[in-house]
Amino acid sequence: MHANHLLDHLPTQELSRLLPIGSSVQLRTGQDITLQNQRCSGIHFPLQGCICLVTRLECHASLQLGMVGAEGAVGAHLLLGQAVCLVGAVVQEGGEAWRLPATALRRALLENPGLRRLLSRYLMVQMRATVTMAACLHFHSLRARLARCLLMVLDRVDGRGFQATHELLAQLLGVRRVGVTVAAGSLQDAGLIQYQRGRVDVLDRWGLQEASCSCYEEDREMYLQGMRFAPAARSRQG
Template identity: 55%
Template sequence: MSDRAPPVFDRAQTGATVLPRLSGLHATGPTRGGPPAEHPLAPDQNHLLELLPAADLERLLGRCESVQLHLGDVLCEAGVPLPFAYFPVDGFISLLTRIEDHPSLEVGMVGREGLFGAALVLGVAVSPLQALVQGAGQAWRLPAAALVRELARSAALRQTLHRYVYVVMAQMASSAACLRFHLIGPRLARWLLMSADRAHASQFQVTHEFLACMLGVRRVGVTVAAGELQRLGLIAYHRGRVTVLDRAGLEQAACPCYARQHLAYQALLA
């Protein structure tokens, strides 16, 4: 894997301090894009919304807007009130934390399986994390106040999102342990699988620098780990493009956190 250009820096519209706008994932395989979805839900949709009864779903969607998520968009800064909640359809969002002068570190990822704005479910209007679009696509956007009102009205929505918040807490705890105890190679395999799941593609563009930031490691460590995955025939990397060649093999190479987090989600939200 060869080094790519460094990230550019852009000031978020919130007026917060300058944060790196990383060149992240861009799906290049088959995707589920196209024009904005219309009511009612299309077959390929956000899974949390699919779990709702028809009446609750129709009412919620009546308050939503279908929006396009663009690569590099900052949806919300840490410590800033949440103006909207997002239910991704075929894009995905990285949740980042930053400590003092250290680079941002990814602590979570939200795709069509989830919701950005989980703090609102707990009655908190401020995001503890930065939300950065790393996979372009569509999402349902709902004003924060509207989500709070719907939570008060719909028992099904409350139960679904409470379960989702529990899963997120479990996943973040697992990710913290993964960061501390697992080697770079298995963690990289896990990250590639999670990204492929949310990008709906086996190919995507990603840089060494981006991966190093997401995994909280030095770029040389990513180079060595990715080279080993290539040697095993699990992935190919050429000019910044990753191709997953052997999905089953990549799952075997990944740390147990990938399967564990998947099972935790399925147990409560299948």
């Protein structure tokens, strides 16, 4: 079974108490894990796959606000006693997650201080990443933002490639399809990616990082600093 970084860093006794009350669920590409402004039924800890956090405004397509994989959880806001989802969560790349129902989570938070501590830290990391995303959308070029987006997905999937259509990327980045076509073509011409038939294969990861905006590395470092994992966690992140 694949691992989740938050669950990995729970005290052993707490994890032993939690595992019997949760369950493993499959994540299907395109599946809505949560819907914006609707009640959240539980928290998902991805073990494999990638989930996009998105917001929808009237008369506009969805806009990506973040991404969650095995480094985090979807539904951490339940820690605050907030049952309504502020954003939607859609599976970008299918996989598996460990799910804990909202009612069970509320009870577990009372009995497991390690769980409360980890979710509190992760929630702060998510909030900081959302702030960075807002600034990135305003100041950085589409090519750099696309490179960052591709790297974020790559960090959360197995292998060097994944499915991603022009339409989906345009929707996530909040731009027109033609913009993604031009930006992806530029990255492909530079030998960094191969993009055809709705699939992206990363040919030169380090080159793609050079093409990405600084937000990519800042988010990774912020995660490590914010979660305050043991040094060994650095080698497992992304």
